[in-house]
Amino acid sequence: MxxxxxxxxxxxxxxxxxxxxxxxxxxxxxxxxxxxxxxxxxxxxxxxxxxxxxxxxxxxxxxxxxxxxxQPQGVPAPAQRARRPGRPRLGVVAREVTLLPEQWDWLAAQPGGASLTLRRLVDEARKVSASDDRRRAAQEATYRFMQAMGEGLAGFEAAARALFAGDFHAFQSHLASWPDDVREHAEWLATDAFVA
Structure with missing residues (x-):
């Protein structure tokens, strides 16, 4: 957020x-x-x-x-820590990953080790799913706006179903009776929701 x-x-x-x-x-x-x-x-x-x-x-x-x-809103104040000897902070976050033993063995055998291999795999997966991620984010943003502004308006449920089904023409037709500014903003938010 x-x-x-x-x-x-x-x-x-x-x-x-x-x-x-x-x-x-x-x-x-x-x-x-x-x-x-x-x-x-x-x-x-x-x-x-x-x-x-x-x-x-x-x-x-x-x-x-x-x-x-x-004033900074919603941003936690950075904790001040004393510098310690060793590698500089590169923004790396250590978290737990649970894998099967054979998966750990495969990772350990990769050039650069487990961490480098996992970062590379994540980067590759992000590239492959970038358009799906954009579509999903547009659907969620549009639905969030529709809930706040149009939940009581005619066609809300059908428009929401069309949004998540990827049916652009049905989405537009169900929004047709909505107030102009609300309809136009919902359509603008949904721009990436209908990209194949």
């Missing part, structure tokens, strides 16, 4: 109307103004990358909201 920072790309809605899109610092101010102008309508801000709903303190005045956004 990406941290909240002022430059995060996002989109805000006031009710079913898209009110702003761009960097969070600008979108949050528009969202705050919309909340003040239309207190009866829900104001939602979504991260563009994954359509997660951002919890922002829109009740704050502009200056305080910008100050809040300037």
């Amino acid at each position: 990406e941290a909240i920072h002022p430059g995060l790309r996002c989109t805000a809605f006031c009710g079913v109307d898209r009110i702003a899109s761009g960097q969070l610092r600008h979108v949050a101010l528009k969202a705050r103004q919309a909340r003040e102008a239309h207190p009866e309508r829900p104001v939602r801000v979504f991260a563009d990358a994954d359509a997660r709903l951002l919890a922002l303190p829109l009740e704050l005045p502009d200056a305080d909201l910008l100050a809040w956004l300037a």
